[in-house]
Amino acid sequence: MNKTPSAPTRGQLELRGAYEHTAPDYTVEQRWEDYSAAEHEVWRTLYTRQRALLERYAAPEVAAGLAAVGADEHCIPRFAAVNELLRQATGWRIVAVPGLIPEEQFFAHLAARSFPVSVWIRKPHELDYLAEPDLFHDFFGHVPLLANPVFARFMQAYGVAGQKAQAHRAVPLLARVYWYTVEFGLLRGAAGLRAYGAGILSSKGETVYSVESPEPNRVAFELERVMRTDYRIDSYQRMYFVIDSFEELFEAGYGTDFGPLYDRIGDAPGIAPEVLLPTDRVISRGTH
Ligand code: HBI
Ligand code: FE
Numbered sequence: 001m002n003k004t005p006s007a008p009t010r011g012q013l014e015l016r017g018a019y020e021h022t023a024p025d026y027t028v029e030q031r032w033e034d035y036s037a038a039e040h041e042v043w044r045t046l047y048t049r050q051r052a053l054l055e056r057y058a059a060p061e062v063a064a065g066l067a068a069v070g071a072d073e074h075c076i077p078r079f080a081a082v083n084e085l086l087r088q089a090t091g092w093r094i095v096a097v098p099g100l101i102p103e104e105q106f107f108a109h110l111a112a113r114s115f116p117v118s119v120w121i122r123k124p125h126e127l128d129y130l131a132e133p134d135l136f137h138d139f140f141g142h143v144p145l146l147a148n149p150v151f152a153r154f155m156q157a158y159g160v161a162g163q164k165a166q167a168h169r170a171v172p173l174l175a176r177v178y179w180y181t182v183e184f185g186l187l188r189g190a191a192g193l194r195a196y197g198a199g200i201l202s203s204k205g206e207t208v209y210s211v212e213s214p215e216p217n218r219v220a221f222e223l224e225r226v227m228r229t230d231y232r233i234d235s236y237q238r239m240y241f242v243i244d245s246f247e248e249l250f251e252a253g254y255g256t257d258f259g260p261l262y263d264r265i266g267d268a269p270g271i272a273p274e275v276l277l278p279t280d281r282v283i284s285r286g287t288h
Helices: 037-057 060-068 079-089 103-111 135-146 149-168 171-183 204-212 223-227 259-265
Strands: 093-097 114-118 186-189 192-195 217-220 239-243 282-284
Touching: 037 060, 037 135, 037 204, 060 135, 079 093, 079 135, 093 135, 103 114, 103 149, 114 135, 135 149, 149 171, 149 259, 171 223, 171 239, 192 204, 223 259
Parallel strands: 093 114, 186 239, 217 239
Antiparallel strands: 186 192, 217 282
């Protein structure tokens, strides 16, 4: 029987998932039949709303991935059916979990190409904001890009790097990379500036804000710069890091040893997200 983990990246937070009956790797059964009509309705509302924004605001790979995993507005996806499609696309699968899980198991899942998705979905009065990841965030935000071969390879490499970072006591530095790419990343491609981060794509307000608002800074992605930068968990981001392609996520040297980089950065205080450095390749200077 597992204990409820403390929320790793979100400070002290009462987690609301049911952790009593998890396997040692923190997985549970999805029990799709147990979702109520009201829960499917929450999915339908959120899905319809966010799907309509993808065309204008998301990297094209997101809508392609959403179609590839067979998700639609009708009901909460069945993980088993999604896994048939994901396996063919990239060899990934999703597993059901009660919510946030400890870093050790989280990294182990990613390294094994399995992505943990919370089984519970938010209540109708929480459509716009939630402090912890639910099924909608985890699925709509993260799962589409697992069908993209390049991004999927990056997620696996991140899991392996996470396991090494644990040995180095450097997880907080690597977690900033996850935050500014997987959760809040922007991509500048043929279609212009677009969002690909799950934290953005699962939020109606931030989807528009991240791409169009003059307030935040937008700076070209650079691994060491990202590892040095603090992030905010309680408001829209004041800094976004921009890649030109998913391949760029690897140029930083995944597969190589981040040890020397971690040692160099150490536990120096983080750079505030409002701050621009002379060395930054600035894409837009924020008004904050
Ligand atoms: N667990 N279910 C879940 N989802 C996450 O995104 C997650 C987690 N545990 C740990 C964690 N994230 C972070 O510590 C890493 O991204 C660094
Ligand atoms: Fe997430």
